Amino acid sequence: MAKFKTRARAVDMLGRQQIANVSTAISELFKNAHDAYADHAEVDYFRSDNLLVIRDDGIGMTKADFENRWLVLGTESKYTAQNRSIDTYRPSGKAERAVMGEKGIGRLAIGLLGEQVLVLTRAQRADGLHDLVMCFIHWGLFEIPVINLDEIEIPIRVIREDKLPSNIEVGSLVQEFKKNIELLERRNIDYDFGHIVKDLDDFQVDPENLQSFLSGISLAESSGTHFYIAPANHTILAEIELDKSNNKKDFSKYLLGFCNSVFLENTSPPIKASFRYWPSDSDNDDLLSDGEFFTVNELNNADHRVFGEIDHYGQFRGSIRIYENVTEDYIIPWKESGGKLTDCGPFDIELGFVHGNQRESRLDPADWKRLSDKLNLIGGIYVYRDRIRILPYGNPDVDWLEIELRRTKSASYYVFSHRLIFGAVKLSRQNNSSLKEKAGREGFQQDKAYRQLKNILMNIFNQLAADFFREGGERAEYFDARKKELEKLELARRKREKQVSTKRKNLSASLDGFFQRTQQGIPNLEIESIRSHVKHRMDSAAKITDPDEAAVALLDAEKEANRRLSELQESYRIARPRGVGLSRQLQRDWEAYSTETQRLESEIFRPFSEEITRQLGNVATQARIYIDQRKRLQSLIKELADSEKKSVRNEAGKLNNTAEDTRKAATKVARDAIHELQNTISKVEAEFASKDFNGLSPEQTEQVRKDFETRIETVSKKNTESLSRIRDVLTSVAENMTTDPDITQIDMMEAMDEELETLREQVDTDADLVQLGLAVAVINHEFEAAIKGVRRSLRELRPWADLNSNLAPLYQEIRNNFDHLDGHLNLFTPLQRRLYRKPIEIKGSDILHYVKTLFDVRLKRHDVKLSATENFTDMVAHGFPSTLYPVFVNIIDNAIFWLKDMQGEKQIKLDSDGKSFFISNTGPGIHARDYESVFEQGFSRKPGGRGLGLFISRKALRKEGMDINIVPSDSPAGVTFKLTWKDE
Structure with missing residues (x-):
């Protein structure tokens, strides 16, 4: 008798060689975690150590389970020969889960993830x-x-204590494995085990230490299974880095959407998967975080949405939304069923479709761009069985329904594109048991059941295109009309955006040039040049012996001075573009420009004009030259009147020309509309005259009539609507001119455009504020809970430290560091508004102590001196600490930033006049242009700054009746903030 023998390499062939890539191998372990009723499956990859840690919090394995199932090939651990589920432990309160793993491939696939693995598991029964x-x-x-x-x-090994093994215990276990290798070598096997022995010597994993670092899922006091793989397969790092560099998600696309929580689901997923990549030991990036995959909101916002059920005979019944139009109880028959039940079984489907051209999409440009980018990376039709994803369906390079193949034949006929669809086929093991996965997890076996599934879905896409999207389709009228409407709106938006963008760009450049000239003191230099020239001319006039000629020369000098001054003033005048809303930054710059022009007028231009008049009088008096003031003023007034008359006539001429051009354009549009309709009627009449009606049935005759009428009505309707829109625009302009010519449509458009720009900027910043606030709240709560635990442990440790001289220094060092952390935690206390129901007395000395405690380390590191006057420490104000303290924190934090790289004195000073607080520093000054801008949301001169600190500070203070401003200063260095209170 003979027996089969199994070589060890059979494990490698059944496992590692069966799996396409490392992502699929990890997905298999996620499935095992799902089968073990885990709530979480987490992967951490540490680049520095090339270590892969995979953890779940499932029911785990006993020693008997591990030996008799996990280490057994072809085990019946999940299914018996009759395909009945074995009675396995299920935690109370959890719904029964369909088993995903059948062939034991998951555990064998670990070999693809790395050469060596440490397995830890603890069972809950x-x-x-x-x-x-x-x-x-x-x-x-x-x-x-x-x-x-x-x-x-x-x-x-079995560890009976409630702890994780240390690196010493792991090293002992590795040595046991090494003994088996030594035994194999003694059997004279012709093989060099050197590289394996080296790997064993290099294996350094400390689960106890890693757990303290990672936190979260732990086997110390709960169940689950953890894998520590080192060194990890080098392709893991290569693929992650490639994903990061080209943003193609070739690695993570196999893991995204592992558990269905989007398509036809309204309950939380049974298991949450995550993959954290640690480029360093201090930060990580979750490749599977929320938002990386598609969301329900994106599905609801898609241009078109389809969902429904396919019954046992392959017939679709569901709901179709084309843009905003919904068709309920829509049926798509599958003619190949022949009245027989399908092998693939009944299933559900849901999908969203987004147009590839933004002008055809109902999404706004930003949302369309974001969703289109996501579709290019992970778009496709996914397949889920009992909410768990079946690979590789859904990957962009797996067009398993041949959607792109059909589209290449005719895009207008087949419509759908694989890269513009995101959706899922929803299966279950109970209804679709005939669909069998391949051993290597490369999709379903291509048997009759799979072919039916594929054929049914292809039929659905073909029929959807025929009914709703093709020209002449039974239900395509709404799609065609709505698409044309969207295209028209998008073309108008792009045209306006192009015009507006150019105007904003030109305005920004003009303002930058203006501020550059004023900051360099160019206006003063130009005035000085005019002054010098005028003085020279007046002095020359005073030397003329003929009094009449001298008087004329003086008046000419004055005229030239006024002309050159007027030209100079005009060179600093910027026209704000009409009908264009300004961004917040441009609004700030425009307001600063308005303020600066007023300053130029009051401090430079007007004083110079008055100076010219005085100088004229002085020169005339000294030279005894008579100036006829009546003639002088008459000449100056006439010159101004002629200039203004010319300006108004120029604009009036432009208006007349524009009105004439508009009249001609409107007349031409009306004439062309009449001609087009007349030509259509003539063609219809000619065709009608040559039409042979002999032999036509009444129905055919009626159809001919309808065709002719439709052609005439279509052209008439198009031109009527076009002429009506133009008439409405012109009527609105005319009405507005007669009722309130000072407020035009352009003004209203400008106001709406400006409001839109403000709202766009506000949305992103508000999201940042919300996330920031939530993060601070969570950190404070978690930090507080952790501190309590450490405080309790330190109390328990102290008696040991008192009795052990070697432990005492270590305890004291831990205690000192803990007190430092605890002190920082206490800094959160004044910031909690809920602790103070009414305003309290806040002393300057308390504020000083708070900020010194918070910034002590940074102040010393950057050699910045923080001081306070006696007036400040004695000052007492009433308010909420949660309002006032953050203001000081923010201003001092900014001051340290600007002071840290400066040379010379670095000082921050706190002062008070008994009514207000002053916070000064010797850093760079703030230009008058930015006095108000620094308090605007989103404004920041700090590299990478968010522009939120001072905005939030002022908003919070004003809510409590306080305010904050910058004390004006002409000095280029130093800045002082002033905090004021309303009168009690």
């Missing part, structure tokens, strides 16, 4: 929590062709 089981495997042994499977021994 009806009798309670079991002991921790630890195992170590080097998959390299399963690649050796001359070893039988029964020659490999896997070391297992």
Whole structure:
């Protein structure tokens, strides 16, 4: 008699060689976690150590489970030969889950993730929590062709304490595995085990230490299964870095959407998966975070949405939304059923479709761009069985329904594009048991059941295109009309945006040039040049002996001075573009420009004009030249009147020309509309005259009539609507001119455009504020809870430190560091508004103590001196600490930032005049242009600044009847903020 023998490499062939890539291998372990009733499956990849840690909080395995199921090939651990589920433990309160893993591929696929794995598992059963089981495997042994499977021994340890093993205990287990290798070498196997032995010596994993670092899921006091894989497969890092560099998601696309919570689901997913990439030990990036996959909101906002049920005979019944128009109880028959039940079984489908051209989409440009980018990366039709994703369906490079193949034949006929669809087919093991997955997790076996599934879905897409999107389709009228409307709106928006963008750009450039000239003191230099020239001319006039000629020369000098001054003033005058809303930054710059022009007028231009008049009088008096003031004023007034008359006539001429051009354009549009309709009528009449009606049935005759009438009505309707729109615009302009010519449509458009720009900017900033506030609240809560635990542990540790001289210094160091952290936690206390129902007395000395405690380390590090006057420490104000303290924190934080890289004195000073607080620093000054801008939301001169601190500070203060402003100063260095209170 003979028996089959199994080589160890069979494990490698059944596992590692069956899996397409590392992402699929991780997905298999996620499925195992799902089957183990885990709530979370988490992966952490540490680049510095090339370590992969995979953890779940499922029911885990006992030692017997591990030996008799996990380490057994072809086990019946989940299904019996009759395809009945084995009675396994299910935690109370959890719904029964369909089993995803059937062939044991998941555990064998670990070999693809890395050469060595440390397995930790702790079981939860009806009798309670079991002991921790630890195992170590080097998959390299399963690649050796001359070893039988029964020659490999896997070391297992049971840890009875409620703790994780340390690196010492792990090292001891690895040494046991090493003994098995030594035994194989003694059997004279012709193989070099050197690289395996080296790997074992290099394996350094400390689960106890890693748990304290990662926190979250733990086997110390709860169940689950954890894998520590090192060194990890080098392709993991390569693919993650490639994803980061080109943003193609070739790695994460296999893991995104692992559990369905979007398509036809309204309950929380049974398991949440995450993959954290640690480029360094201080920060991480979750590749599977919320928002990386599609969301219900995106599905609701898609241009078109389809969802429905396919019954046992392959017939679709569901709801179709084309833009905003919904068709309920829509049926798509599948003619190939032949009245027989399908092998694939009944299933559900839901999908969203977004147009590739933004002008055809109902989404606004920003949302369309964001969703289109996501579709390019992960768009497609996914497949879920009992809410768990079946690979590789849904990946952009897997067009399993041949949507793109059909589209290449005719885009207008087949409409749908694989990269513009996101949706899912929803299966269940109960209804779709005939659909079998391939051993390598590369989709379903292509048998009759799969072919039926594919054929039914292809039929749905073809019929949807025929009914709703093709020209002449039974239900395509709404789509065609709405698409044309959207295209028209988008073209108008782009045209206006192009015009507006150019105007904003030109205005911004003009304002920048204006501020550059004023900051460099150019107006004063130009006035000085005019002054010098005029003085020279007046002095020359005074030397003329003929009194009449001298008087004329003086008046000419004055005229030239006024002309050049007028030209100079005009060079600093900027026309605000009409009908264009300004962004917040441009609004701030425009307001600063208005303020600065008033200053130029009051401090430079007007004084110079008055100076010219005085100088004229002085020169005339000294030279005894008679100036006829009547003639002088008459000449000046006439010159101004001629200039203004010319300006008004110029604008009036332009208006007349525009009105004439508009009249001609309107007349031409009306004439063309009449001509087009007349030509259509003539063609219809000619065709009617040549039409042979002999032999036509009444129905055919009626159809001919309808066709002719439709052609005439279509042209008439199009031109009527076009002429009506133009008439409405002109009527509105005319009415507005007669009722209130000072407020035109352009003014109203400008106001709406400006409001729109403000709202756009506000949305992003408000989202940042909300996230920031939530994050601070969560951090404070978690920090406070953790501190309590540490405080309790320190109290328990102190008696040991008092009795152990070696432990005492370590305890004291921990205690000092803890007190430092605890002090920072206490800094949150004044910021909690709920602790203060009424305003309280706030002393300057309390504020000083608070900010010194908070910034002590930074002040010393950057050599910045923080001081306060006696007036400040004695000052007492009434208010909420949660309002006042953050203002000081924000201003001092900013001051340190600007002072840290400066040379010379670095000082922050707190002062008071008994009514207000003053916060000064010796850093760079703030230009008068920005005195109000720094308090605007989003404004910041700090590199990478959010522009929120001072905005929030002023808003919070004003809510409590206080305010904050900058004390004006001509000095280029130093700035002082002033906090004021309303009168009690």
